[in-house]
Amino acid sequence: xxxxSTALNNRPIAVFDSGLGGLTVARAIVALLPRENIVYFGxxxxxxxxxxxxxxxxxxxxxxxNFMLRFEPKLVVVACNTVASTAMEHLTQTxxxxxxxxxxxxxxxAVAATKSRKVGIxxxxxxxxxxxxxxxxxxxDGGIELHSRPTPLLVPxxxxxxGCDDELxxxxxxxxxxxxxxxxxxxxVLGCTHYPLLKEAIRREMGGGVSVVDSAEETAAEVKRFxxxxxxxxxxxxxxxxxxxxxxxxxxxxxxxxxxxxADLVNVREISPDEFFFAK
Amino acid sequence: xxxxSTALNNRPIAVFDSGLGGLTVARAIVALLPRENIVYFGxxxxxxxxxxxxxxxxxxxxxxxNFMLRFEPKLVVVACNTVASTAMEHLTQTxxxxxxxxxxxxxxxAVAATKSRKVGIxxxxxxxxxxxxxxxxxxxDGGIELHSRPTPLLVPxxxxxxGCDDELxxxxxxxxxxxxxxxxxxxxVLGCTHYPLLKEAIRREMGGGVSVVDSAEETAAEVKRFxxxxxxxxxxxxxxxxxxxxxxxxxxxxxxxxxxxxADLVNVREISPDEFFFAK
Numbered sequence: 001x002x003x004x005s006t007a008l009n010n011r012p013i014a015v016f017d018s019g020l021g022g023l024t025v026a027r028a029i030v031a032l033l034p035r036e037n038i039v040y041f042g043x044x045x046x047x048x049x050x051x052x053x054x055x056x057x058x059x060x061x062x063x064x065x066n067f068m069l070r071f072e073p074k075l076v077v078v079a080c081n082t083v084a085s086t087a088m089e090h091l092t093q094t095x096x097x098x099x100x101x102x103x104x105x106x107x108x109x110a111v112a113a114t115k116s117r118k119v120g121i122x123x124x125x126x127x128x129x130x131x132x133x134x135x136x137x138x139x140x141d142g143g144i145e146l147h148s149r150p151t152p153l154l155v156p157x158x159x160x161x162x163g164c165d166d167e168l169x170x171x172x173x174x175x176x177x178x179x180x181x182x183x184x185x186x187x188x189v190l191g192c193t194h195y196p197l198l199k200e201a202i203r204r205e206m207g208g209g210v211s212v213v214d215s216a217e218e219t220a221a222e223v224k225r226f227x228x229x230x231x232x233x234x235x236x237x238x239x240x241x242x243x244x245x246x247x248x249x250x251x252x253x254x255x256x257x258x259x260x261x262x263a264d265l266v267n268v269r270e271i272s273p274d275e276f277f278f279a280k
Numbered sequence: 281x282x283x284x285s286t287a288l289n290n291r292p293i294a295v296f297d298s299g300l301g302g303l304t305v306a307r308a309i310v311a312l313l314p315r316e317n318i319v320y321f322g323x324x325x326x327x328x329x330x331x332x333x334x335x336x337x338x339x340x341x342x343x344x345x346n347f348m349l350r351f352e353p354k355l356v357v358v359a360c361n362t363v364a365s366t367a368m369e370h371l372t373q374t375x376x377x378x379x380x381x382x383x384x385x386x387x388x389x390a391v392a393a394t395k396s397r398k399v400g401i402x403x404x405x406x407x408x409x410x411x412x413x414x415x416x417x418x419x420x421d422g423g424i425e426l427h428s429r430p431t432p433l434l435v436p437x438x439x440x441x442x443g444c445d446d447e448l449x450x451x452x453x454x455x456x457x458x459x460x461x462x463x464x465x466x467x468x469v470l471g472c473t474h475y476p477l478l479k480e481a482i483r484r485e486m487g488g489g490v491s492v493v494d495s496a497e498e499t500a501a502e503v504k505r506f507x508x509x510x511x512x513x514x515x516x517x518x519x520x521x522x523x524x525x526x527x528x529x530x531x532x533x534x535x536x537x538x539x540x541x542x543a544d545l546v547n548v549r550e551i552s553p554d555e556f557f558f559a560k
Contacts, residue, residue: 053529056325175447
């Protein structure tokens, strides 16, 4: 193998999100591909994206990818369902770097999981309004009955540190998921990277026999498939490097991010707006 | 009266917030001062501010005021508790235009309302962490016992359109306010401009004999006092003009804002980032 291709293999996987949620995707990638170098960026100065317009989300997403490009990644993972739902086409048309979103892997897993052929999707306002999962699932299997519900409280619920046994979590899920249960949905897609932290409570609320599709895990599998097929897996047996960047206060990121990443976050740097916003 | 001073009196009151919440302040000003012209700005492209760092909030606040200055207001109302709590001193040191925040009026009303001399304050993470209300109340009366609690779910709860009879609202308030009830608090300050929409539910949860201090109303009273003392009240008996500006999607602002303003929002304009961000 030439030096050049070795160098390419050693380049990092770039993972970005509007904030903390994408750390669940980074965590799943680390678990599946423990040799890979990872650079993470969370746009914590402008989080959340899920209640913003498509135009604004697209603009932010382009700036996020521009920032990631300085690390010369071999792959950019759009670890934000809102961005993947509203800006994926715009991003792949704009940039040459290979990209992987969270929607397609989640949709594939949902189609594979459902037996009743009734799938439910939860996500932010923007994700649900975009119809991204609905379209991706219909492309795979036009006969599947789709139910969707924006669940905007779940992000702040997770960020506040509430766990699966909190009474308020139970009430929120009972309200949000009632229509899925009534309709006989047997596969629920977690269409937001914050939701894996509530997976157990969602599973409990939906009851036995219902699959809860975690798009973080599915996306990690997709990343592995892409790198394997492209012969881009990192082959150096050394310790991988993890770097984290945020656009606002690393304090909060450190405090809350740990639960998302499942390990202490080291190498966290706050970038100044001059370094990032309106990057050209 | 000279033409010049008449022109000054006719200038608008500028009201700004990170998003929609400040509309409750604008509404209270309209109710108390129905002749005044009002320009409102909501930074909906970067909302919320309450989970961001002081440095980032200060930067955003300076940009917000810079934008408002193009309307040559006679007074700028900082209708965002997060900004008033973390950036007020920075803003008054930076700009010459008279400014009025929401913290001092709320603190004064709380001191006047409490009989048990135990006051509770609820607000965003940034507002509570700043200790702004605590300091303002202590300056007025050092003997008052203070209790405070960040209540980050209440903003998304209100924005989702949940009303005072929603079960989840009841559970959230029961959890958040338990410590105030146990401590014998008899005045609760609504330290966020979203919270007036939950006033009834908060009153019900706290029980009889407890005052709920709405800083929107108190701020309107302060605005009236300032304009009266400075001889700046609008004296033209014509119809007042209301203008609304947002940095992201006026659609969402129109849909949700109505409940905050208590009337239809007309003259809403979405400003482009080039017109606004990093204004110098």
